[in-house]
Amino acid sequence: MSSAMTPLQRVLTALGHQEADRVPFFLFLSLHGARELGMPLRQYFSRGENVAEAQLRMQNRYGHDCLDGFFYAPAEIEAWGGEVVWFEDGPPNSATPFLSDVRAIAGLKPPRVEETPVLVEALKAISLMKEQSSLIPILGVAISPFSLPVMQMGFEAYLQLILEQPEAFWQLMRVNEEWCVSWANAQLSAGATAIAYFDPVSSPTVIPPDLYRKTGFLVACRTLPRILGPTVTHLASGRALPILDDLAATGTAGVGVSALEDLAELKRVASGKLALLGNLNGIQMRHWTAADAEREVKQAIAKAGKGGGFILADNHGEIPWQVSEGTLSAIADTVRRWGHYPLDWIDESLT
Amino acid sequence: MxxxxxxxxxxxxxxxxxxxxxxxxxxxxxxxxxxxxxxxxxxxxxxxxxxxxxxxxxxxxxxxxxxxxxxxxxxxxLPPMSPQRTDQPKIAIAVLEDCHALGKRIVISALRASGYELTDFGHGLTAVDLARRVKREGVQILLISVLMLHSALRVAELRKLLGDSGDCAGWLPPRLIVGGAPFLFDSRLWRDVGADAMGRNAAEAVSLVKEAVEEQK
The missing domain is CATH 1.10.1240.10 (Methionine synthase domain)
Incomplete structure (x- = not known):
């Protein structure tokens, strides 16, 4: 295929396991938007207009194939009444978990999107981006019902809940599923093209695959069909290989994969079933030279680009604040230079 | 055995x-x-x-x-106050800046299961607060757990505050052992921030503490 596609056509072609004009690439620059506008992170995320303007500007500069509608993970916790801790050079954290007593799960009700100011701003950002560009996919983000409790109650307490209190666990899942579906669908209504279903706890890095099949998998099977648009599951740097077939069975279109796993092996197992999103090492990007960026991008394309079903991205779903504009440009330049199908250079480099 | x-x-x-x-x-x-x-x-x-x-x-x-x-x-x-636990250099652990403490919890369990006793300084600490407490309590081995990259980079600030050579009153900086996801994804990061060692998992943290204890005896 030689004629240039729009980013939307390119991404849809890749998700359909076909070769587009070139390998699509996503730069998840949620934090970098604040730098783009010269604002502290907290001020930047206080208005949807800021986020829309910065994301559009950066897409125009780097030419990546999506607009990032993600604010920050604990924004969802604000909806539940939780608090957020801000940093000047990194993503905010959720503060002390608001669910300190498991007995409180019984009375828990899902919050309402429209009553949470930060989420209203996030919807505004998506709407504004949609108004400005209908040819670039906009990615919304929803934390999975299964992973949200890490912020609701703390990781340690949540692991104990999963392992030792199944009744309370499933009650929490029911409430969280309602929340996740309402938040994801609100983003789709506002103009998001697809939803990244962030589910790091389902990764074999965090829980064993057999436990996943009895918990996070079932939650995803119940939740994803109720999200009224395409989804891509993201494990936020966690491993995916042992559960790729299970992930495909949840109905998700793709999976964000880790730098800890071999992309060629992932592609072999996922081929035709799940598109892969990844797996550039965002932590190492901090000190990449342009030559490093070219080598890493070429290697990822060589391992997973052929046949489509691959979108180049970082492996966490958020490029760290510390990564320079020069590195981002080098990644973009390399995709434009080496990412055009049919990727004949891969065969030539092997001979 | x-x-x-x-x-x-x-x-x-x-x-x-x-x-x-x-x-x-x-x-x-x-x-x-x-x-x-x-x-x-x-x-x-x-x-x-x-x-x-x-x-x-x-x-x-x-x-x-x-x-x-x-x-x-x-x-x-081996109860917590057993002399075999307490007759050791002062060991402490903290999560720098982040609010996520599972990694710290895992390291504490591994160290205590291996016979060491340590003080938990908690999570969400700034480099300044942590350095002050380390000096006040005479910590000789300090373990730092982080989840986020920006928190890992704060170790450099902590190192600067603690110094490399101690002071004229005889205080010596602790051995600084770091761990957590950013260090796993970038094997040079621990050196970049001035740590003395990096544990890739809780058991490695135990080995590094063992080495540090033997050095300080």
């Missing part, structure tokens, strides 16, 4: 079988002194669990539960 015993202990921990794990530890104690049974049974099994987690063979949840069970069992035989 043969290899099979620690492997059985590892299997019992990963299966969350407290009864079997306790029986193995009790059998072992009849044969050897407490500390040597830690060396032959608990530490090798936790080391293997750490290696298997790093290789992607087992999950963080299993590492966490195995550590908690081992910690509980060893506490029965």
């Amino acid at each position: 043969n290899n099979a015993a620690w492997q059985d202990f590892e299997v019992a921990l990963l299966a969350m079988d407290r009864i079997r794990a306790r029986a193995l530890l009790r059998t072992e104690r009849l044969e050897e002194a407490v500390v040597s049974s830690l060396e032959s049974l608990v530490i090798p099994s936790l080391e293997q669990i750490g290696i298997r987690w790093e290789a992607g063979e087992i999950s963080l949840a299993q590492v966490y539960m195995a550590g908690r069970i081992a910690e509980e069992l060893v506490d029965e035989f």
Whole structure:
């Protein structure tokens, strides 16, 4: 295929396991938007207009194939009444978990999107981006019902809940599923093209695959069909290989994969079933030279680009604040230079 | 003690079988002194669990539960105030800036299950607050756990505040051992921030503490 596609056509072609004009690439620059506008992170995320303007500007500069509608993970916790801790050079954290007593799960009700100011701003950002560009996919983000409790109650307490209190666990899942579906669908209504279903706890890095099949998998099977648009599951740097077939069975279109796993092996197992999103090492990007960026991008394309079903991205779903504009440009330049199908250079480099 | 015993202990921990794990530890104690049974049974099994987690063979949840069970069992035989625990350099652990404390919890369990006693300084600490507390309490070995890259980079600030060479009053900076996801994804990061060592998993943290304790004796 030689004629240039729009980013939307390119991404849809890749998700359909076909070769587009070139390998699509996503730069998840949620934090970098604040730098783009010269604002502290907290001020930047206080208005949807800021986020829309910065994301559009950066897409125009780097030419990546999506607009990032993600604010920050604990924004969802604000909806539940939780608090957020801000940093000047990194993503905010959720503060002390608001669910300190498991007995409180019984009375828990899902919050309402429209009553949470930060989420209203996030919807505004998506709407504004949609108004400005209908040819670039906009990615919304929803934390999975299964992973949200890490912020609701703390990781340690949540692991104990999963392992030792199944009744309370499933009650929490029911409430969280309602929340996740309402938040994801609100983003789709506002103009998001697809939803990244962030589910790091389902990764074999965090829980064993057999436990996943009895918990996070079932939650995803119940939740994803109720999200009224395409989804891509993201494990936020966690491993995916042992559960790729299970992930495909949840109905998700793709999976964000880790730098800890071999992309060629992932592609072999996922081929035709799940598109892969990844797996550039965002932590190492901090000190990449342009030559490093070219080598890493070429290697990822060589391992997973052929046949489509691959979108180049970082492996966490958020490029760290510390990564320079020069590195981002080098990644973009390399995709434009080496990412055009049919990727004949891969065969030539092997001979 | 043969290899099979620690492997059985590892299997019992990963299966969350407290009864079997306790029986193995009790059998072992009849044969050897407490500390040597830690060396032959608990530490090798936790080391293997750490290696298997790093290789992607087992999950963080299993590492966490195995550590908690081992910690509980060893506490029965080696109580917190036992001289064998307390006659050591002052060890402390903290999460720098982040609010996520599971990694710290896992390291605490592994160290306590290995016979060490340590002070938990908590999470969400700034470099300034942590340095002040380290100096005030005379910490000799400091473990730092982080989840986020920006928190890992704060270790450089902490290193600067603690200094490299101590002061004229005889205070010496602690040995600084770091761990957590950013260090796993970038093997040079721990050196960049001025740490003395990096543990790739909780069992490696135990080995590094052991080395540091022996150096300071």
